[in-house]
Amino acid sequence: MxxxxxxxxxxxxxxxxxxxxxxxxxxxxxxxxxxxxxxxxxxxxxxxxxxxxxxxxxxSFALLAVPFFVLSGVIMNSGGIAARLVNFAKLFTGKLPGSLSYTNIVGNMMFGAISGSAIAASTSIGGVMVPMSAREGYDRGFAAAVNIASAPTGMLIPPTTAFILYALASGGTSIAALFAGGLVAGVLWGVGCMLVTLVVAKRRNYRVFFTVQKGMALKVAVEAIPSLLLIVIIVGGIVQGISPPLKPPRLPWCIRYC
Known part of the structure; x- marks a missing residue:
């Protein structure tokens, strides 16, 4: 023995x-x-x-949710959902010093809440925000660091494929309970990134990106409604037990053309 x-x-x-x-x-x-x-x-x-x-x-039937979430992230990226979420995040962060960094963080949080993948969030949002930050005078290394540091929020904020795989591997752990815990952890992670960004932005005197105009704000908010509804439907449907993890990832295929 x-x-x-x-x-x-x-x-x-x-x-x-x-x-x-x-x-x-x-x-x-x-x-x-x-x-x-x-x-x-x-x-x-x-x-x-x-x-x-x-x-x-x-x-396991639930494993089918993993490729669906990956595919939904690809579809959303090609459909311009990432750009809509970035523009929507600017409405709340545009008046802050170092506003583009906050926009990157909030964008990763929202995109991760749809795609369920930290890699998809960092690639989609970072592909838009890092070059934009560099053009506005931000240090390129700092812009990349903000994107990388905030990317795990996409893995923590539900839905996330990592929690689905863990629930299956552990043999009986509630996916809804994991999603509820991940939501709190993801928000705290994002807030922590924002606090660090605030300190760095003030030290380096990063300027305010833009001021929001009322007409533009309304247009951006309306364009972001389908993307925001995805977050509510996907997360709410799984956490409340309305739908299994397999069904919500199919929704971006329909919203992609909205």
Whole structure:
């Protein structure tokens, strides 16, 4: 009988070594898990258990939500939803010093609440905001840092594919409960980024980007309504149990042409 502590150390050691060698994380997990099972169980049982676990883990209806969220992020980016959210965020941050940085943070928070992906949020919003910030005299490194630091809000603010995968891997954790907790954490993360940005903007004397005109504000708000409704429908539908995680990601396909 193999000591459980020795088996655990073997699992961690193999995983860390493979990770240090540059192997993909998925390959590291598979090899480390299989190596540990070979130490604990006979060879034939290890092979059978590994194959069974791989297929049973993928046999989940909720996993279909992951590619749908990824695809919805691509569709929203190509449909101009990111630009609409950026313009809407400017209505609230345009009068603050370093306003473009705040716009980047708020834009990441809102886009993450639709796409469920930090990468999609940082790519879409950052692709608009970082060049714009550089043109307005912001340090390009600072603009990129703001985008990178605020991108995790897209992973925390629901819906997020990471929480869906965790709920499936943990075996029974409520997705709605994870989303509720992630909402608070994501908002706090965004507020923290704004506080740091405020200090840096005052030290570097970053100017106010623009003043909002009433006519323009109304037009921007109306254009952002479909995107904002997506946030309410997707997050509210899942948290309130109205719809499973698989259905809301399909909505951006319809709103994309609004």
């Amino acid at each position: 193999i000591d459980p502590i020795f088996a655990s150390c073997t699992l961690i050691a193999v995983f860390v070594v493979l990770l240090a060698m540059g192997a993909p994380i998925g390959i590291c997990i598979v090899i480390a898990s299989f190596s540990t099972m070979m130490l604990v169980l006979p060879f034939d049982i290890s092979m059978f258990a590994t194959a069974q676990k791989m297929f049973s883990s993928l046999d």
